[in-house]
Amino acid sequence: MSLILIKNIKTLLQARDISYAAGQKMRDIGALDDAFLLIEGEKIADFGAMADLPQALAKLNLTEKALTEIDATGRVVSPCFADSHTHIVYAGSRENEFVDKIKGLSYEEIAKRGGGILNSAKRLQAATEDELYQAALGRVKEMVGYGIGAIEIKSGYGLTVADELKMLRVVKRLKQNTPVTIKSTLLAAHALPESYRNRREDFISLIINEMIPQAVAEGLADYCDVFCDKGFFTVEETAQILEAGARYGLKPKIHANELDFSGGIQVGVAHKAISVDHLECTGDEEIEVLMESHTMPTLLPSTAFFLRIPYPPARQMIDSGLPVAVATDYNPGSSPSGNMLFVLSLACLYLKMLPEEALNAATINGARALELESSLGSISKGKIANIFITNPISSYTFIPYSFGQGGQLIDTVILRGQIVKKSGVVSF
Numbered sequence: 230m231s232l233i234l235i236k237n238i239k240t241l242l243q244a245r246d247i248s249y250a251a252g253q254k255m256r257d258i259g260a261l262d263d264a265f266l267l268i269e270g271e272k273i274a275d276f277g278a279m280a281d282l283p284q285a286l287a288k289l290n291l292t293e294k295a296l297t298e299i300d301a302t303g304r305v306v307s308p309c310f311a312d313s314h315t316h317i318v319y320a321g322s323r324e325n326e327f328v329d330k331i332k333g334l335s336y337e338e339i340a341k342r343g344g345g346i347l348n349s350a351k352r353l354q355a356a357t358e359d360e361l362y363q364a365a366l367g368r369v370k371e372m373v374g375y376g377i378g379a380i381e382i383k384s385g386y387g388l389t390v391a392d393e394l395k396m397l398r399v400v401k402r403l404k405q406n407t408p409v410t411i412k413s414t415l416l417a418a419h420a421l422p423e424s425y426r427n428r429r430e431d432f433i434s435l436i437i438n439e440m441i442p443q444a445v446a447e448g449l450a451d452y453c454d455v456f457c458d459k460g461f462f463t464v465e466e467t468a469q470i471l472e473a474g475a476r477y478g479l480k481p482k483i484h485a486n487e488l489d490f491s492g493g494i495q496v497g498v499a500h501k502a503i504s505v506d507h508l509e510c511t512g513d514e515e516i517e518v519l520m521e522s523h524t525m526p527t528l529l530p531s532t533a534f535f536l537r538i539p540y541p542p543a544r545q546m547i548d549s550g551l552p553v554a555v556a557t558d559y560n561p562g563s564s565p566s567g568n569m570l571f572v573l574s575l576a577c578l579y580l581k582m583l584p585e586e587a588l589n590a591a592t593i594n595g596a597r598a599l600e601l602e603s604s605l606g607s608i609s610k611g612k613i614a615n616i617f618i619t620n621p622i623s624s625y626t627f628i629p630y631s632f633g634q635g636g637q638l639i640d641t642v643i644l645r646g647q648i649v650k651k652s653g654v655v656s657f
């Protein structure tokens with residue numbers, strides 16, 4: 230079995246067994262200075278202070294094992310980020326809408342003119358599964374370069390039975406062919422197709438009677454999602470779809486309260502959603518509902534940045550005792566970037582989160598928003614060894630501080646105990 234020893238680590242983050250961090254506890258990032266980390270096979274075997282390394286090594290039979298040593302002097306080592314909300318299976322970009330937006334059109338106005346999600350749907354329907362797979366694989370590699378080791382990927386640009394399944398088959402291939410931990414979500418209720426303009430109920434029936442059963446029969450979906458917001462799907466429609474999903478064993482992770490106080494948070498919590506995501510329009514009432522739930526509030530600051538809409542009240546949420554996760558929402562319309570490092574900077578600057586809170590939100594809380602907290606998100610013995618090593622930096626606060634960095638901040642990424650990024654190059 231392979232053995233990797235990372236030694237002389239300047240600071241090891243999340244060095245503890247934890248399943249999520251909420252409220253005041255988000256200020257603690259479990260930092261251990263002058264540390265080592267031992268990886269055996271796919272898993273974290275041990276970690277601790279450098280002073281304790283000889284004892285840890287004595288416990289291992291080194292003569293039988295090939296040992297790779299990495300000197301992490303001056304570097305920060307962290308569990309990889311878990312990006313719990315993305316739409317990275319898509320065809321073509323939407324920079325023409327970017328220009329419309331600069332000229333003053335809102336997201337909803339662009340959508341009403343046949344732009345937005347319907348524009349991406351047209352392009353996706355014309356693309357082959359292979360073309361979509363190659364493009365999405367490139368995005369997965371790019372995201373690994375930013376230190377991401379787990380990704381949720383949604384459908385929602387297909388909008389026909391065949392095309393939604395085509396998207397989910399691409400996600401299945403990514404699950405099988407990459408070392409990244411991937412979860413897939415059926416988001417058939419992402420936008421109402423033009424052909425259903427005057428018969429919404431027919432589209433809801435199609436989702437309930439065909440898309441959900443077929444996606445589940447092929448083993449293509451882990452979760453079920455609805456864009457519950459003004460101009461998209463109502464609370465009643467959302468409830469109908471989530472109930473149908475539940476009958477087929479799909480738990481909800483939903484888009485809620487991005488464009489309005491839509492009731493999305495309430496309907497998500499009522500249906501025991503694993504997460505409710507976006508939450509730009511959140512007030513006291515919504516926070517109270519979240520406080521009484523196990524649902525992870527998931528914030529997507531690069532979307533608010535790109536759409537120039539108000540940021541969600543993260544400070545109020547955390548100060549009320551809630552946990553929050555952050556994710557990239559990587560998609561061609563509202564967040565054309567999978568750069569979690571930039572998301573951390575936005576979380577600090579505009580969500581007013583402390584660096585420790587932002588790092589918790591992107592690691593252990595992101596893992597929890599994917600139900601992966603028992604195997605990922607912290608440095609605990611027995612968890613899967615998904616970790617990144619930065620270039621030499623002055624402190625972990627440098628990560629969100631140095632905004633606009635590309636993946637060059639991250640020197641090495643290890644996924645399932647294998648080095649997949651070294652000296653800036655991702656390969657798998």
Ligand SMILES: N=CN[C@@H](CCC(=O)O)C(=O)O
Pocket residue numbers: 316345346349456484487532558560561562563564
């Ligand atoms: N808000 C809904 N869905 C995506 C945007 C999709 C698009 O504009 O293509 C989001 O999460 O931001």
Ligand SMILES: [Zn+2]
Pocket residue numbers: 314315316484558
């Ligand atoms: Zn989204």
